[in-house]
Amino acid sequence: MIPSYDPHDSEYGLKLLEDLTTNAYEVQQKVLEEILAKNAQTDYLKSFLNGHYDKKLFKQKVPVVNYEDVKPYIERIANGEPSEIISAQTITELLTSSGTSGGQPKMMPSTAEDLERKTFFYNLLVPVMNKYVDGLDQGKGMYLLFIKPEISTPSGLVARPVLTSYYKSSNFRNRPFNRFNVYTSPDETILCSDSKQSMYCQLLCGLVQRDQVLRVGAVFASAFLRAIKFLEDHWKELCSNIRSGQVSDWITEPSCRNAVSLILEKPNPDLADLVEHEFATKSWEGIIKKLWPITKYIEVIVTGSMAQYIPTLEFYSGGLPLISTMYASSECYFGINFKPLSKPHDVAYTLLPNMAYFEFLPVERNHEEVVLCNGVSDQNCVLKEDETEKLETVDLVDVKLGHYYELVVTTFTGLYRYRVGDILMVTGFYNNAPQFRFVHRRNVVLSIDTDKTNEEDLLNAVTQAKLLLEPLGFLLIEYTSYADTSSIPGHYVLFWELKVKGNNDLEELIDPSIMEQCCSTMEESLDSVYRRCRRKDHSIGPLEIRIVKHGTFDALMDFAVSEGSSVNQYKTPRCINSEEAIKILDSRVVGRFFSKTTPFWEPFRMETK
Known part of the structure; x- marks a missing residue:
């Protein structure tokens, strides 16, 4: 499933992308057939399929899994057992996640052929950029x-x-x-x-x-x-x-x-x-x-949690376009941005159907009292009453415009129906291949009581609050948060690193009343559950923003790298739990501010039919 391709031939590269996206269904079926035929005798698949490799049986018998479900198999290989536990191809290395966006680092299997697949993917970025620049x-x-x-x-x-x-x-x-x-x-x-x-x-x-x-x-x-x-x-x-x-x-x-x-x-x-x-x-x-x-442009990923850097990048860029070219992870390389000159907030990735077999768990986003997901149970989603066991997935070409999904992959390297943890929204189609906007990572949340604040909701609240500061010449360089439960009630704590245009002496320029307004604005921007807990239940205390010294988040990254994170893959965690990391941040605080008002809330009423 890796076509021969000369990356110097941009015209052929574009034709190849047209063929892949036009024939997305056929390519996906061939991908699944190839993966199952090659790996039917692995210990993992045999335990569900008894050596068969029928595609329908695969959907019926092989469960949708999280990392914790496959971790024991990967650890057995890391400890010396043969690759045939999960992969017919020899596993040549294990790829570690950054460990900063949802827990401890994970290890993903990789093969020599997978390196060729990644190289093919990178090479296809060249003709797309040449088309537009x-x-x-x-x-x-x-x-x-x-x-x-x-x-x-x-x-x-x-x-x-x-x-x-x-x-x-x-x-x-x-x-x-x-x-x-x-x-x-x-x-x-x-x-x-x-x-x-x-x-x-x-x-x-x-x-x-x-x-x-x-x-x-x-x-x-x-x-x-x-x-x-x-x-x-x-x-x-x-x-x-x-x-x-x-x-x-x-x-x-x-x-x-x-x-x-x-x-x-x-x-x-x-x-x-x-x-x-x-x-x-x-x-x-x-x-x-x-x-x-x-x-001509700055090429960096500015989607997902990276979106909060856009204003700072624009400040330094001198009007240069910000281009996000690709969507990938340790598990698999997924998709390409076919319109690289689009505005950062409009970036969508088209999944290449030959990279893996893609399925999607439907997610119904509500932003109010509950979030309903089609058979998905996690901190952000609850099961419908009539769905208790089987997780029903949607194939790549069957997703619907405007709908939200969690990405599930079956790879050539030994992951089967694996939940990546990314929530995506369908924004359109390129030929027959859907285009997705990355929304947020599943389970990256703040929580004090019954509130569940995910990464996207936090970013939205921060974005609304910093609008109060930008007219005053302040730039929000970095932020992170944690749920402080050392006191009763607990409360959200945001660490902000600010920069003043043309001046680093911000301590004397910070207006306490403006910062208190930022705290209140964030609270008003959070969801109904949070606001109810603050106003009616009093189970959450006033939100706090702590301003830290210039360079604090560099120190936080240095700490993460010393603990094993990769400089190249490091992303500032939007929610932190490490006591050591919190100590690093707290030791550099130059100002603390709290919300002085309680946010508006009214009971949410579900309509009944």
């Missing part, structure tokens, strides 16, 4: 990419993040156009295990080649903004290196140092003066366009 072959891309150290399981299998796996593969080194030197970061700088040295060297290379950079980016918006913060802290040293033609002594990784030295070549005082002038300006508004004047 001219002249990308006339310059370079500055992409800030990072790896993390891998670990070895008792079986000897490597366990590492999916992006680390790809970056350390020959497929990445031989990616399209790499041999023509069209990326500013040498592979050696990306593969440097010291994330600080890697960041410094990649930015230095990007600055030296600034006149050739046509596009800039990172995987997630948060990583790109971390790079801007890094520039704020190190620009004088970077300029000094450019001026002298020498790399700083603390860059000690030999291959990384040598690769950067080849790009620096010789002293360049004129370039140093030029970029130093841009760095030294009072306000960094539009700094990306100023530093890389011919760049």
Whole structure:
């Protein structure tokens, strides 16, 4: 199911996408047939199908599962048992999730063929971008990419993040156009295990080649903004290196140092003066366009929890488009944004039907007293009275416009009817393939009493509150939250890191009355259950916002990385439970503010027929 494709042939790449999306149903049926035929004798499938591989029987007998259901099988393989437990193909490595968006890191099986499937997926991004942006072959891309150290399981299998796996593969080194030197970061700088040295060297290379950079980016918006913060802290040293033609002594990784030295070549005082002038300006508004004047766009994921970074990115971008190209996870690579120049809030991903077999659990979103899901039971959903066991799924081509679904995948690597945990909304169709907007992760919530606040609801409340600050010149750089139950009643706590345009001395500028209004606005924006608990039941105390010092969320990320998270895949958790993480945040608080009013609430009445 991996078509042969020359990524240099954009015309054929677009035709291939047309064929895949036009024949989505047929491709999906072939995918399921192939997966079942190859894996019918695995221990997992045999326990349900007795060696048969009928597609209808698969739907009837194989259950829809969570990670906890398949974890024992994956751990057995990690401990040395054969791949045939779940996969007919040899499992070559285990891919770890970031562990920041819904619990502890998970391990997902991967095979050599799966790496080829990912490479095919990446290659299809090229013709889509070429269709919408001219002249990308006339310059370079500055992409800030990072790896993390891998670990070895008792079986000897490597366990590492999916992006680390790809970056350390020959497929990445031989990616399209790499041999023509069209990326500013040498592979050696990306593969440097010291994330600080890697960041410094990649930015230095990007600055030296600034006149050739046509596009800039990172995987997630948060990583790109971390790079801007890094520039704020190190620009004088970077300029000094450019001026002298020498790399700083603390860059000690030999291959990384040598690769950067080849790009620096010789002293360049004129370039140093030029970029130093841009760095030294009072306000960094539009700094990306100023530093890389011919760049055409910023490529970062700004959907889901990354959406809250959009205003900050727009502040720094100088009007450059923000482009989210793809939707993927450790379990599987899913879909491509066929309209990359669409506004961030309009981004939709078209799932490629040959990447996996896709099913969908219908989710009825209500935002009021209850959320009903078709056979799905979790913290955000309750079962209908007549649905107690079987989870009824919908096939890819049968989803309905405007409806919400939870994504379920059956992969080529040993996951069968696996709940990814992503809630998606159907926004349209490309040929016969549906397009989805990523809404939020399942089970990422704040809860004190009967309230259940998910990631999307929290983002909406924060978005409404920060509207009070933006006219005053404040930018919300980062936020996270936790449910503080140390007192009775418990209450929501939001940590906000703010930036003042052109000024970092925000402590003296914070108006307590405005911050109290932000607290109240957030509460008014939360759902009916929360507001009832606050106003009528008094089971939730006033919402609190704690303002933290500049750089606090960098410290939070450093802590997460020290605990095993990947720099490249790190996403600031919107809800945190770690006592150590809360201590890091609390130690940097410069202001605490509470809601002074109780939010409006009236009883919700369900209509009866």
